[in-house]
Amino acid sequence: MIQINKIWTIALMIVLCHSTFAQQKKKVTLEDVFKSNTFSAKGVYGINWMKDGQYYSSLTRTATGPVVVKINVATGKQEETLIDGGKLGVDFSSYSFNADESKALLASDIERIYRRSSKAINHVVDLKSGDAQLLVNGEKIMYATLSPDNDKVAYVQDNNLFIVNISDQKITQVTEDGKWNHIINGAADWVYEEEFSMAKAFEWSPDGRKIAFIRFDESEVPEFNMQTWGKLYPEDYKFKYPKAGEKNAEVSIHIYDLASNKTVKVDSGEETDIYLPRIYWTASSNTLAYIRLNRLQNQLDFLAANATSGESKLILQEKSDTYVDLDFNDNYHFLKDGKGFIRTSEQDGYKHIYHHDMSGKLIKQITSGDWEVSNLVGVDEKGKKIFFTSTEASPLERNLYVINLDGKNKKILTPASGTHSINMSKDFKYYITTHTEANRPARITLNNTAGKEHQVLEDNQELVDRLKNFAISKKEYFTFETVDGTSLNAYMIKPADFDESKKYPVLMYVYGGPGSQNVTNSWGGLRDFWHHHLAAEGYIIVCVDNRGTGARGREFKHATYANLGAIETEDQIAGAKHLGTLPFVDKERIGIWGWSYGGYMSSLALMTGNDVFKSAIAVAPVTTWRYYDSIYTERYLQTPQLNPSGYDDNSPITHVNKLKGNLLLIHGTGDDNVHFQNAVDLVDALIKADKQFESFYYPNRNHGISGGNTSWHLYSMMTDFIKRKL
Structure with missing residues (x-):
């Protein structure tokens, strides 16, 4: 009897200790994530290295307005204020210096257009006198860029390229044929901006005497009509959007000579159904290099053009039986010795x-x-x-x-595990690294290239300490083999009070698109904390990087070529089956969710893996690649004319009859990227197949489905669906 009492006493102490631990550690709530910003990490913004490498500038906001300060690298101390927005009366949010740092360009009242495009009011500040000049009478302009010789600014307005003299505000109109939905000069069209990661499409020559620019003739590109709501009569917003297999803009490169006021067209070949996604001035102001891609993007030509005559010559060429990777990081560097x-x-x-x-x-x-x-x-x-x-x-x-x-x-130079984002000084003696790990927010430090850490700019220690108050499990990384024996990387988030003797439901998170990567040792942000909230509610979260994703070589990435969705979904299903073999997983309650390409994957996985997945959430999904843009889709699938089965065989619309589980379909009606049309056609196919599902649309919201109360509403709804259906 005494022995039994001892056992019960020990058991009671364990329960009490666990209860005390639970009281001390708080659960992650939706309010924490989306209302109070409890888990938002701090950053260091607006950093520009000064020309000598011994100083850098930083944009901060004070009670009187934005200021740009100059900081000594060696001491870490602020030495002077370079620009004071309060004194100037300019509430700017971005800035850039010219080459000799005698002037700065300030952008204020920035108006976003698409993912990378914007227009703003611009001022030029003389850093010696402190005087600020308003450009173009305060009209909003795009991509204002100071000339290398310091006395001019080039910009785009109303689809035309202009140059303004700083001294007398005299404006020179370089092009005159710009017209909405017809001709664009010096700025990218929608599809180049989205898929070639570019918005500005002009560059000053090194001597400031010429400007090279790309002209887009999109007059024959089909228009997409996106209706906007909120008025008595809804309005139409029409813009040029080339879907797969449809007419692209005809592009050409031109070089304007400021002295002669003449423009020469670069000879980029007789074929017009091509892409010209990059222009680079070399060390010489008379030589412009550029990239030319064929329509299928399986041949990349690197050419050099004479800036006076426009004559071009081929420098090198790459071909592929799939596609040639265009490095969106602009990893081309011309040596100054020419x-x-x-x-x-x-x-x-x-x-x-x-x-x-x-x-x-x-x-x-x-x-x-x-x-x-x-x-x-x-x-x-x-x-x-x-x-x-x-x-x-x-x-x-x-x-x-x-x-x-x-x-x-x-x-x-950065041996610490995790992910390092680098901002290198111009003299290559110092760099700023933003270092994160899966379970550690950004630590931003100033270092020299000899390996010494000079200064901590932001360590997010306040957030680190705050996290200690919450019951949060660390991400656990693991691998498993898919059906062909390929090892796949994955991570798992378990409930903080995980008990291996219990069986838990699993929610898989997927993106899975070509070259993407979700499984990294890096800080995940708010979406990760929504996952931690779900873990606190008793779910295990798992993410698998399927074949076709990045960072593992060309063969792994190109494995999905011409047949998007097939092996990616196969890998997600294999991941779910692997999880189902684990003793702590309830294999009857495995769900999957994703956004964009991930929404395509989650809806397709629920249908083709109907014996594995119980529920799925598809946010802003592509439902047929026939509706997506030409550059992205044809890179991986060729055109629908050449490869119709690649477009149709793995469309969720094709597989609606297989739906058995619970589907929640979410889309924004103002999505300029993955059009609401995708959701409408999937809904229509589901109705025809007599399949029940849940659906929600967000009026006028774009692909990010955000703004105001939107994120809170969205994630609250998804959480409710998961609790009801998983």
Whole structure:
């Protein structure tokens, strides 16, 4: 009897301790995530390195307005205020210096257009006198850019390219044929902006005497009509959007000479159904380099044009039986001595750095191995070194390395595990790294390239301490093999009070698109904390990077070519089946959710994996690739004319008859990217198939479905659906 009492006493103490722990640690609530911003991390914004590398500037906001301060790298102390918005009477939100840092360009009242485009009111500030000049009478203009010779600003307005003299405000109109939904000069059309990661489409020559720009003739591109709501009579918003297989804008490159007031057209070849996604001035102001892609994007030509005559010559060419990767990080660097250039390519199976002479001849493949260069951070020509980030330590991580131009003496500069985002000084002596880990918010530090940390700019210690008050489980990483034996990376978030003797429902989170990556050792932000809220409610969260995702080489990424959705969904189903074998998983309650490509994946997985998945949420999904844009879709599927089965075989619309589980379909009616049309056609197909489902639309919301109370409403609704249906 005494022994039994001891056992009960010990058991009671354990229960009481656990109860005390539970009282001390708070559950993550929806209010914490979306109302009170409890888990928002701080950053350091508006940092620009000064030309000598010994100082950097930073944009901060004071009680009187925005200020740009100059900070000494060696001491970490602020030495002077360069721009005081309060004194100038300019409430600016971004700034940039010219080359010699005698002037600055301030943008205020910024009006966003699409993902990367915007227009704003601009001022030029003379940093010596402190005087500020309002440009173009305060009219909103796009992509205002100071000239290298400091006395002019180029900009785009009403689809035309202009130049304004700072001294007398005299305006020169470079082009005159710009017209909405017809001709654009110096700015990208919708599809280039979205899929080639560009908005500004002009560049000053190094001497400031010429401007190269891209002209888009979109007069024959079909219009998309997006209705907007909120007035007595809904209004139509029509814009040019080339869907897969449809007519693209005809693009051409032009070079304007300021002295002669003449424009020359660059000879980019006879074929007009092409892409011209990048222009680069070389060290010479008479040589413009540019990239030309064919419509199927399986041939990339790198050319150089004579800026006076427009005559072009081919420098190098890459071909592929799938597609040639266009590096959206703009990893092309022309050496100042005019003798060559540095670029990245995945031609050997992994993305690496290459050194060519100006004729295109390969001098040296600088990096190699079964890992990928993520970003070419900088080229120190004087020191003959290259700084880059890569996945060498792990596909889940990004670290900074330095290597000699001859490919020798590679050294890691950020050995700490996690993800490092780098801002390098112009003299390559210092860098600022934003370092995050899955379970640690951003720690932003100033370092020298010898490996010494100089200053902590932001450590988010307040958030780190706050997190200790919440019952949050760390992400656990694991791998499993899919049906063909390929090892896939994944992570899991368990409830904080996880009990391996219990069986838990699982919600899988998916994106899965070509070259993407969700499974990384990096801070996940608010969506991760929604997942932590669900974990607090008793769900296990799992994310799997299927075949076709990035950071694991060309073969892994290109495996989905011409048949999007097939093996990606197969891998997600395999992941769910693997989870179903775990003793603590209730295999009858596995769900999946995703946004955009992830919404496409989740809806398709629920239908084709109807014996595995119980429920799915699809937010802003592509439901047929026939409705998506030409550049993205054709890169991975060719055109619908050439590959109709690639478009139809794995469309969720094709598989509606297989639906058995619970589907929640969500879309914004103002989605300029993945049109609401996708949801409408899937709904129509589900009705015809006599399938019950749940659906919700957000009026006038774009692809991000945000603004005001929207995120709170959206995630509250999704949480309710999960609790009811999983």
